[in-house]
Amino acid sequence: MYTTSFFATFLASLADIYLDLKFDLYGFFDKGINWEYIVIFIVIYPAANILILNFFPYKKNIIKQITYILLCTIITLCCEYLSLHTEVFYYNGWKLWYSALCYPVIYTILVLNLHFIRKLNKIQSQ
Template identity: 40%
Template sequence: MVHLIISVIIFNLVAWLIPKRITRDEMLATSLFALQLEAEADIYLDLKYRLYGYFNPGPDWLALVPIYGIFPAITIVFLNYYPFTGKKSEKAIYIAAWSLFSALYEWSAVYAGWFFYSGWKTWYSALCYLLIFFLLIKFHDLVRWLKRGK
């Protein structure tokens, strides 16, 4: 539990204190989208197929701590430093680096005991994170497009 509490504090401090390159409405919209993606994945992979979970199998109120304490903060930090105007190779490396970081962090959560696998593997998550971060970027692009009024 110490690992989780320290993580929530650090991730949120970083998200709060970094100089912002994205607007508040972009942060809110993309954070809500990230939470929705997380909820949909958990409905099937956790609750239906029982491949992984937080703390104990099945629905658990305590799972709201990592869900709401980590996902929005990571989304904000990830998008804030994403090289929107960079080369495709820079963008690919950035997404790959965040996917690796996320998979390693998830592995540390398993080791710390507040996340568990029941048939899931860390490398599955690494592959999923590639898609998740790509979807976050595309959703962010959609939010910016909508804000321009097109």
């Protein structure tokens, strides 16, 4: 879980560097680098990742797994929408439906990453 949380944080920072700082499509709080973002980066991203992966239905059928990812996407979109209206987050060319397309891909990558890390650990322990 920790390895995948670090991966999720790296992935988020990479996206934020390009989409926020380079292309100025969205941002947190005010334009540019903000100290408040560190709390989101260090606490929220890893915590959300651990929650999502901890409750993922690994041993269920693919329909339940897809449904879970879509439910997580909807919850995340609601949080993003709330953060837009509380001025924690702002759009500058980004749209909510872009996020709706990105989140299922991101969550699938995180699940696959955790699966890969677990396989590596199993191979290493043999």
